[in-house]
Amino acid sequence: MQIKITGSGSYIPSLTITNGDFANHTFLNEDGSKLNHPNDVIAQKFTEITGIAERRYVDDNQTTSQIATIAAQKAIEDAKIDPETLDYIIFAHNFGDVKKGTIQGDMLPSLAAKVKYNLRIKNPKCVAYDMLFGCPGWVESVIQAQAFIKAGMAKRCLVIGAETLSRVVDPHDRDSMIYSDGAGATIIEQTNETGGILATNSASYTYDEANYLFFGSSYNQDNDPDVRYIKMYGRKIYEFALVNVPNAMKECLEIANLDIKQVKKILIHQANEKMDEAIVQRFYKLYKEPYPEGIMPMSIHKLGNSSVATVPTLYDLIMKGQIENQSLNKGDIILFASVGAGMNINAIAYQM
Secondary structure (H helix, E strand, O other): OEEEEEEEEEEOOOEEEEHHHHOOOOOEOOOOOEOOOOHHHHHHHHHHHHOOOEEEEOOOOOOHHHHHHHHHHHHHHHHOOOHHHOOEEEEEOOOOEOOOOOOOOEOOOOHHHHHHHHOOOOOOOOEEEEEOOOOOHHHHHHHHHHHHHHOOOOOEEEEEEEEEHHHOOOOOOHHHHHEOEEEEEEEEEEEOOOOEEEEEEEEEOOOOOOOOEEEEEOOOOOOOOOOEEEEEOHHHHHHHHHHHHHHHHHHHHHHOOOOHHHEEEEEEOOOOHHHHHHHHHHHHHHOOOOOOOOOOOOOHHHHOEOHHHHHHHHHHHHHOOOOOOOOOOOOOEEEEEEEEOOOEEEEEEEEO
């Protein structure tokens, strides 16, 4: 029995926000004082560090569960399956449905239940639940789907990663330029084909690291202090990721009894271009191997960081031929890897 991705779909919002669109924002320091540099200099430095030139935002009337439904429908069609045959719908997100102009996340019912409703699935044995695991949520949901299938509790699962981070960012925090919206979905199922999930590896570091990403007040001290926004300690996250993610990837390869030279692609969470490149370079240094050109496809330049959606969206775009000079071919060994709030990390060794 092999457990494979048999279909994928994604939703890329239509609204493109360039770095130039932040020209009129008032960016502040944590204490409420103005930043020393003008916005064009801030945007230039931001691009140099993150690689992000554009990001996508949802329309005013869209929510996370709605864009997830679109991605899910595409994955179902791609896999050519009857949605009534799904045993689980696992939906990775972090903030629920945050409607435009509101200050609360709606998770009642769960977003997975909303997607099941939107898909008009009647089967009560299709269990729908949400996964809150920071940015690595989609990868962890795939790991859970595999566990259900291996245990004989399921044969076919719909795994979704979607987020509308544009609704939870502080417009006075320059880190807000990192975040974006999007949705990716995959069908994970038992097949008779070769390949599939070869090994997995997960960890949660919380002793000192739990609050590297957190909900905090706006940097504008005139705003309501009880309205919270996504905040992060970027330097601490960078240092944490650079040490722990390469090790997690290496452990995953070792569990699968694979050599690093067998790896054709690394699909890593699109968090920050410089950080991702440093992680993968450190990974190859662990093996004393050169960093292969083209090993790490990137979508962050135009799509930004959509949290749980980055990895499944990247996978789907490559499969649909929409990432230039990148492809995945049958038999290829690839690594999925992610890091995020918690602090959580994970990796999957996978054969196409």
